[in-house]
Amino acid sequence: MAEVNSSSGHKLGQLVGDWFEEYFVCPLLKEVAESLNLYADSRFNSRACRGHKIIWEYLDSNEVDYDAVLEINGTNAQKGIPVAFIECFWRRGSRHSKDKARDDSGKLMPMRDTYPSARFLGIIAAGDFTAPARELVMSRGIDLFYIPKAKIVESFNYCGLTIDYDDKSTEYEKDKIARSFIEGFSAKEKRSEVATTLINLVGKNEIENYITRVRARLSSSPQEIRIILRQQSIPIRFESTQKVALFLNDPDLSMRNPAESFVYEISYSDGSEFSKEVTSMSELKELHKQISTLEKHMIGDNKPPTWSYR
Structure with a gap:
């Protein structure tokens, strides 16, 4: 056996x-x-x-x-x-x-x-x-x-x-x-x-x-984006990713203080939220770049869903 x-x-x-x-x-x-x-x-x-x-x-x-x-x-x-x-x-x-x-x-x-x-x-x-x-x-x-x-x-x-x-x-x-x-x-x-x-x-x-x-x-799109200085309670609000990009290209001088940290918040059309604290303007820009890239990608022409086993 x-x-x-x-x-x-x-x-x-x-x-x-x-x-x-x-x-x-x-x-x-x-x-x-x-x-x-x-x-x-x-x-x-x-x-x-x-x-x-x-x-x-x-x-x-x-x-x-x-x-x-x-x-x-x-x-x-x-x-x-x-x-x-x-x-x-x-x-x-x-x-x-x-x-x-x-x-x-x-x-x-x-x-x-x-x-x-x-x-x-x-x-x-x-x-x-x-x-x-x-x-x-x-x-x-x-x-x-x-x-x-x-x-x-x-x-x-x-x-x-x-x-x-x-x-x-x-x-x-x-x-x-x-x-x-x-x-x-x-x-x-x-x-x-x-x-x-x-x-x-x-x-x-x-x-x-x-x-x-x-x-x-x-495909769920951002409905509101908020950038908050950790030391201030009132967020800077934006209605689109394009407006955030314009701001980040030329931010207010108070935003450039390296001792500051920022909170990046997004509310989506499906009701979900994203929030993350970062310690530099470069990190803030990288976060927004990811969101902008996804939004632009999903707006672009994509193939309709199909299935065939390969």
Whole structure:
């Protein structure tokens, strides 16, 4: 009898998770990126401007790696302006669902306070992810694209592959399923076949709705921008990004005091807010540059949302 791998269940889950990220999530985000003329970064891209992980800095110079990031003006040679951060995962069982929701949403939320252009934070989840866990994610203002476990399992079953087993299964039984799965899932054509089956089960309308949600979030325009000196209580108010740019090109002399710090605040048409304190005029200009670039980009001609598996 062949040697039994005591971690067969974990290995099987890892293989399904990697497939979900590469064959479903990445094509979906590439479609979003093409629709909105953005760069979609994932660990399946090779970029000269980073290592293996997709690492971004947030408040206090901390660093976190993400599953995917959408950028304006990003290329293989250089990072662009981040507009969306996305985490994805597959969960076979519901155990610790709320912990997973808390961890991933907590990982995403700092980017909202770091980059004013990071208007979309999302999780693409597949598997047994409980209702309380899903509610926690959405309560934090994070978009959730959720695919129930039954549809993932059905996609594999339809293509002659088994990925699920009873919780009381022995290690030998799980090892047998894992070995059979690995043997039948090695060909790229089989992986694509399962992905196409999943797309049909989820429905192309749901996928296009996701693309529309990303577009809507990024397209929400600033309605009021406020620049506040930390030492004064009355903000300087602007009604457009253009008026802010004119002011920053020739600010009031009191704004040039290097001892001052500033708060940059934005109210958006969708009701959301952004606020960040900076300690220099150059940082203030960089914040506004990111907002202006996003606004101009979204006003430009972008392709309508479509979906086709690639």
